[in-house]
Amino acid sequence: MEKAGQRYSRQREEILKIVRATKTHPTADWVYEQSRHKIPSISLGTVYRNLNLLADEGIIRRLVFEDGKVRFDGNVDEHHHFVSTKTGKIYDIDKKYSQELIDKLYQDTGFKATVCKIEFFGEVDSEEA
Numbered sequence: 600m601e602k603a604g605q606r607y608s609r610q611r612e613e614i615l616k617i618v619r620a621t622k623t624h625p626t627a628d629w630v631y632e633q634s635r636h637k638i639p640s641i642s643l644g645t646v647y648r649n650l651n652l653l654a655d656e657g658i659i660r661r662l663v664f665e666d667g668k669v670r671f672d673g674n675v676d677e678h679h680h681f682v683s684t685k686t687g688k689i690y691d692i693d694k695k696y697s698q699e700l701i702d703k704l705y706q707d708t709g710f711k712a713t714v715c716k717i718e719f720f721g722e723v724d725s726e727e728a
């Protein structure tokens with residue numbers, strides 16, 4: 600018989616696995632649909648709670664884009680995002696693109712940025728509508 604603590608940690612592990620296995624920056628609803636394949640009894644509330652706990656602990660990232668939807672990112676390395684205005688897909692962008700900006704800002708103004716978050720919006724050449 601599974602104890603409650605074990606059940607909670609199993610749910611949490613499963614949710615974390617799902618978020619880390621995708622690059623789509625999923626919403627809680629999407630994670631919920633995926634998690635039901637493994638844990639049919641899981642509730643949407645449990646998924647929300649675990650996603651927020653994991654984000655609060657810095658194990659995953661919580662993102663809010665212009666559409667107001669909350670999304671989750673299993674990639675916690677510093678990076679930026681590109682949102683396709685055609686499909687709404689969100690792509691990871693390497694942090695190297697902000698380093699030049701950080702250097703230029705410092706040269707010009709003396710502001711020494713340690714964090715820089717950039718959201719790009721536009722179209723992607725290789726993308727089908």
Ligand SMILES: [Zn+2]
Nearest residue numbers: 672674680691
């Ligand atoms: Zn990302």
